[in-house]
Amino acid sequence: MDDPRTTTKSAIEQAVVRAVEAMSANIGEPLTIDDMARTAMYSKFHFSREFQRVTGVSPRRFLSALRFQEAKRLLIATGMTVTEISHRVGYTSVGTFSSRFTSSVGVSPTAYRQLGGFTTQIRTQSQPAAREGRSTTLRGEVRAPVVGDLGLIFLGLFPGRIPQGRPVRCTVLTRPGPFVLEDVPPGSWHLLGHSVPKALGEQLMPDQQVSVGSVGPIEVRPDVPVLPIDFRFRAMRTLDPPVLLALLDVRSEAVWRGEVSAWAV
Known part of the structure; x- marks a missing residue:
């Protein structure tokens, strides 16, 4: 039953x-x-x-x-x-x-x-608290069902569940694995990620094979350590809010040859 x-x-x-x-x-x-x-x-x-x-x-x-x-x-x-x-x-x-x-x-x-459809850089929000020594470093691991289906991986901290505007902190990875977000200010944040297959030119458009993931809210407080984050990607569904942030234009061959393992702003 x-x-x-x-x-x-x-x-x-x-x-x-x-x-x-x-x-x-x-x-x-x-x-x-x-x-x-x-x-x-x-x-x-x-x-x-x-x-x-x-x-x-x-x-x-x-x-x-x-x-x-x-x-x-x-x-x-x-x-x-x-x-x-x-x-x-x-x-x-x-x-x-x-x-x-x-x-x-x-x-x-x-x-x-x-x-x-791209942007040359993704600017993060100005956070005075981080400069005052009250920031936290977030660490974790990105996992994906099929590694070959992922292109560049964007991870960003946002105040809500829609990846839009300036992230609090962000990073870009070339493949699943460890990630680090430094100088994260106190607050309640959502870690949102997306990836478009390289075969599609990393162009984020509707009806494409976008992979997404989310963890949160993540409570960041001064002097309180945050446990390592297990971040898992999956295929985007109808119920997932759209990814509005313009994709970062980092499509150089150097990145795809593995000479750059991560990029952060």
């Missing part, structure tokens, strides 16, 4: 998947929480609570992330203007769209298009 708890969990996840698919299908529409809840066939309050529990973010933040993900795709795959793209993904003000895109992705829409 099926465990009722498993059946209930599956039904809830299916409802959230329906809501996410409806968001994607109506990306430019002014969707409300009521609209999403009706698609999931739950009350508004129950839907919001369960959506947050399943995905780690609120429905509104997930929808916003989907809109920027689609904007990234349109910037690379089409010749549409930034204004046209902003309207396509539900923004009436191109200024608001451009500002929020830049904050989430790390570069402006125009620069993202010119750079082909």
Whole structure:
């Protein structure tokens, strides 16, 4: 006999998947929480609570992330203007769209298009506490089901479950294995990672074989050691928030020959 708890969990996840698919299908529409809840066939309050529990973010933040993900795709795959793209993904003000895109992705829409979806560097947040001697070093191990399926591995510490904006600290690895994040300030952080197969040119776009992982929240406190982190990659699912951060352009042959084992900013 099926465990009722498993059946209930599956039904809830299916409802959230329906809501996410409806968001994607109506990306430019002014969707409300009521609209999403009706698609999931739950009350508004129950839907919001369960959506947050399943995905780690609120429905509104997930929808916003989907809109920027689609904007990234349109910037690379089409010749549409930034204004046209902003309207396509539900923004009436191109200024608001451009500002929020830049904050989430790390570069402006125009620069993202010119750079082909990459950025030359990923800047971390300024954290005075780290400079005052109250920082912590995080260590751990990255594991993956099939090593050959991974390209460059990005790991970053973020305040929430969506990899967007400036990470608190980050590193890039060429293969699974040990990692170190130094000078991590006190706080509650999520360690988020993503990797795109090298065969795809490390280009992060929808419907590609993206591997992701997450650990958190990780509580960092002064003078309190943090246990080694076991970070595991898996295939990205519908319920995972989109990766908004522009990929780091470190595609040199020197990296892939193994001359560089890690890169951090």
